[in-house]
């Protein structure tokens with residue numbers, strides 16, 4: 001997981017004794033997403049190497065219903081290391097439309113790059129992304145799309161013709177007036193050559209699509225790539241086919257992106273194998289949400305549809321951090337929905353507590369070894385764990401059955417002692433250990449009885465702390 005991607009949000013919602021008093025802006029949510037509108041601006045991730053080189057800007061999610069593109073962009077951030085040159089990534093340009101699974105809830109964002117009224121709700125978004133594109137450091141721009149069917153330059157059949165967009169690289173013209181990377185058609189053809197060498201099926205061939213925008217193509221004249229081209233930036237649209245599942249679309253996007261890395265002299269390391277199966281795994285790999293200054297940690301990988309009695313803080317705003325740029329939390333009635341891209345992964349049902357701040361870590365005996373574990377971390381357990389007797393606090397292992405006691409502090413706990421359906425994950429291996437002081441909630445750690453070896457998040461999170469990450473965003 002890349003260190004630069006923790007994110008701090010605040011849901012500005014006041015909560016009083018379990019009753020939710022909606023602030024003015026939250027009362028009328030025909031769209032339940034209105035409440036987090038200000039937090040759903042796109043994020044910019046600048047992956048810089050120590051070796052000087054060109055800068056490639058990758059943009060995903062300009063349309064909210066094209067998950068192949070925005071998941072590929074997100075994977076560059078979470079699963080690639082850039083070893084020379086620089087890669088800047090916007091994985092969630094139209095974030096609100098992404099979580100609504102809509103092409104564009106305020107119309108098509110990719111038709112707003114020519115003329116746009118300042119009253120348009122996306123006026124600021126357009127200005128921000130234009131400014132990024134025009135940054136003198138940016139040499140190349142890739143705009144990732146999922147398009148319908150399969151592009152061909154002549155009519156073959158209903159799914160394969162010149163009005164389809166899938167499986168092609170789009171350029172607005174053959175040449176652009178830049179010092180580097182001026183031959184757009186040559187670069188696109190090189191990339192297509194690379195992709196076509198790695199086709200999963202022969203019929204999935206990529207083609208070149210030159211929209212010849214300058215000679216009167218009024219629709220394409222409103223797009224991001226033409227804005228970039230007009231401003232002497234080398235820009236390409238990459239289209240995977242909507243006929244495929246997300247992981248296959250992302251496969252083709254990543255092939256194309258890597259070919260542009262190669263052409264721009266950008267060296268990189270990818271830490272998963274480029275296959276549909278591994279992409280699918282990498283998309284959900286280790287995604288986490290931390291709430292209220294890491295007093296609460298939830299692993300969202302393979303999570304249950306509902307998580308109940310999440311101990312939120314009374315009379316307070318809710319803060320959350322995510323470790324993946326496609327994730328966010330949205331208030332929805334009296335629960336909270338956790339999203340990753342187009343997918344609503346789980347609902348959190350809160351229970352409200354006053355918080356205790358007298359403790360920020362607990363001692364644990366894990367498989368015979370002593371550990372100090374900060375709240376907000378996940379501990380891997382093979383056989384058994386125990387939280388030794390605490391003086392002023394009690395421990396609640398959620399789902400613990402062995403004894404009818406109110407305090408599991410000092411009790412050895414094995415997986416068999418916890419009811420499987422109280423787990424966070426569907427597999428029944430990940431459980432909540434909550435600490436309370438009298439009626440106040442002190443903090444939570446997760447114990448993971450799954451076999452997969454977890455990285456030592458304890459250390460990682462201390463280094464990546466929220467104060468550092470806030471500046472990165």
Ligand SMILES: [Zn+2]
Pocket residue numbers: 063066144145146147
């Ligand atoms: Zn698109």
